[in-house]
Amino acid sequence: MDKYGKSFVKASVVYLAFGALFGLHMAFADHGYTQLRFIHVHFMLIGFLGMMIFGVGYHILPRFNAKPLPYPSLVPVHYWLANAGLVGMGILYVLGAFFESGAPRIAFGLFGLVEATGMGIFVISIFSVLTEEKRPAPFTVETAGKDEPKPQKADEKPAVKLSPAMKISEILEKYPHLEEAMAEEGLADVVNPAVRQTVAPMVTLGMAAKRAGLEPYPLMAKLEGKQLISASDKPKPAPEPGQDGAMGKGIKRGEMAAMDTLVGYLLEAYPETKSVLEAHYGAACFTCPGQNTETIEQTASIHGTSPQKILDEINKIITEALK
Secondary structure (H helix, E strand, O other): OOHHHHHHHHHHHHHHHHHHHHHHHHHHOOOOHHHHHHHHHHHHHHHHHHHHHHHHHHHHHHHHOOOOOOOOOHHHHHHHHHHHHHHHHHHHHHOOHHHOOOHHHHHHHHHHHHHHHHHHHHHHHHHHHHOOOOOOOOOOOOOOOOOOOOOOOOOOOOOOOOOOOOEHHHHHHHOHHHHHHHHHHHHHHHHOHHHOOOOOOOOEHHHHHHHOOOOHHHHHHHHOOOOOOOOOOOOOOOOOOOOEOOOOEOOOOOOOOOOOEEHHHHHHHOHHHHHHHHHHHOHHHHHOHHHHOOEHHHHHHHOOOOHHHHHHHHHHHHHHHOO
């Protein structure tokens, strides 16, 4: 989890503790109940519940939908606006600004506007992450005088055309007869009817194949009823250091890193660069199997960080190590 995702969760826990203590005070206090209730409700709903949702939402939803945040630089802005707006409203409410007219009431409203602005950033960011991009229709060339395609028979299975970016739910909806074949190939956990409404709409065929330890294109060929040239049931080996691979390339000592350098090979060649990844992604990054198949650019995008910034910091350490 990145810095501000953690900061939202930490703030949420602090507001929870404050709300619990404030609730105990309300249980024994017999004065100012209206003022106390406003503070308690807002700090528990916006402070505890809201901050927890913001932190977990920023971290989880881009990963579940395989789509990075459109404006990662706005996350810290939201964090500070959310806390400033909530604390400002609370203090001014205790001072009676809400019940006065003129400047005090305007100031109270401005802090409310600050809080609402932060929420607007969250809405825009998450809505963009969850919005499905429309894929253009495939380009076809019509030939003059070509016979019209024959109508498909009722018991004839439709021709299957897959891509790694297709969602599991989309595949099952379009080609329901593939359910059994996908389960036999090791994807039973995502085609199971019990999880179709939760996981299948978010997971792509490429993601599911990766999780099952399968190569996506041989898998697609099997599901489409085709056979690749020089096909093999064994997964393709990862690229050797310094050689290009399908999803990225390796690296060996003496070479500089690039955007398409695989993170796993980078750490093998330059263990010193671990500090960069740990600083931006956290220690849990090194237990993730994705480092063997993800490039520097991919990992940075997934974590909402500038790929160029990560690459520059990595190459700076490599330059120092090679002196």
